[in-house]
Amino acid sequence: MTVLIEHQPVMLEEALTGLALKPNGIYIDGTFGRGGHSCAILAKLQQGRLIAVDKDPAAISSGQKLMETDTRFSIQNGSFANLKTLVRQINCQGMVDGILLDLGVSSPQLDEAERGFSFKKDGPLDMRMDPTSGQSAAAWLAVADDQEIAGVLKEYGEERFAKRIARAIINARQEAPIDTTKRLAAIVAAANPKWEPGRDPATRSFQAIRIFINQELDDLQRCLDDVLEILAPGGRLVVISFHSLEDRIVKRFIREESRGDPYPPDLPIPYVQLHVRMKTIGKAIKSSKAEIEANPRARSAVLRIAEKLP
Ligand SMILES: C[S@@+](CC[C@H](N)C(=O)[O-])C[C@H]1O[C@@H](n2cnc3c(N)ncnc32)[C@H](O)[C@@H]1O
Secondary structure: OOHHHOOOOOOOOHHHHHHHHOOEEEEEEEOOOOOHHHHHHHHHHOOOEEEEEEOOHHHHHHHHHHHOOOEEEEEOOOHHHHHHHHHOOOOOOEEEEEEEEEOOHHHHHHHHHHHOOOOOOOOOOOOOOOOOOOHHHHHHHHHHOOHHHHHHHHHOOOOOOOOHHHHHHHHHHHHEEEEHHHHHHHHHHHHOOOOOEEEEEEEEHHHHHHHOOOOHHOOOOOOOOHHHEEEEEEEEEEEEEEHHHHHHHHHHHHHHHHHHHOOOOOOOOOOHOHHHHHHHEEEEEEEOOHHHOOOHHHHHHHEEEEEOOO
């Protein structure tokens, strides 16, 4: 089997353990990327099946090669926000033994200048995981008003200087369109009075615009809303987040489903009537020191696991 190492999978062993793989189970990898996790899952399956999804056509091309060599594997282009539809199409509602989400962007997306994700490389300011649909970052920055831009920078990038940067973007675009990554990075750097040590001043703004353009948090919430319909009893959900906002959404979802319906704490409600739907498995897991040294992308990763109750 080919393991495609263009992207070093983060917390691979922890994710496999979290999925509690059954050799003949049905699994979903909602973020195929370059198949690091998928290949490792397939290596542990016997007659099982793995269905993968990715928004990025480049990830799909890479997955199609794997599909040619392994009949247990299939891949579809699309968002994990629509997993429920995919699972209904293949008549597997309530039958999936595990879902893995390894959120965010892949190394090839960051490394290829023409994808427009990186402030370190000059390229067209695109940032779409699926470049065939939706609005590019350049198209959005050409029309958004300063309040909207500042709101995105503040909400998704926790950028202290969101308003200044938004104003600088509006001023700069009156001179010429902001259509390259280097130009946006330079505008942000010039408007950012306090650079954080060891961090490029454009880091927060690029992250915020990418999350907004790809509707990353909405997609995550939509996927979680459907998880219970997709998973089999005892099925596992494993999510690796790289951003505190993503992790907050996952943590809240698991906490609420593990607690059941909200009642005032002093009401004597029997446990069965609380409709507890999931069980939290262990605590949040962070990458080991050794992994972070070998793969700095793992630095901000947090892995959470939950299991659907019977
Ligand atoms: C961190 S990478 C996954 C890497 C993968 N686990 C591996 O080992 O190669 C994230 C991938 O998820 C994809 N992605 C992000 N959000 C998505 C969404 N809502 N639906 C489908 N794919 C998504 C990205 O295009 C990217 O390829």
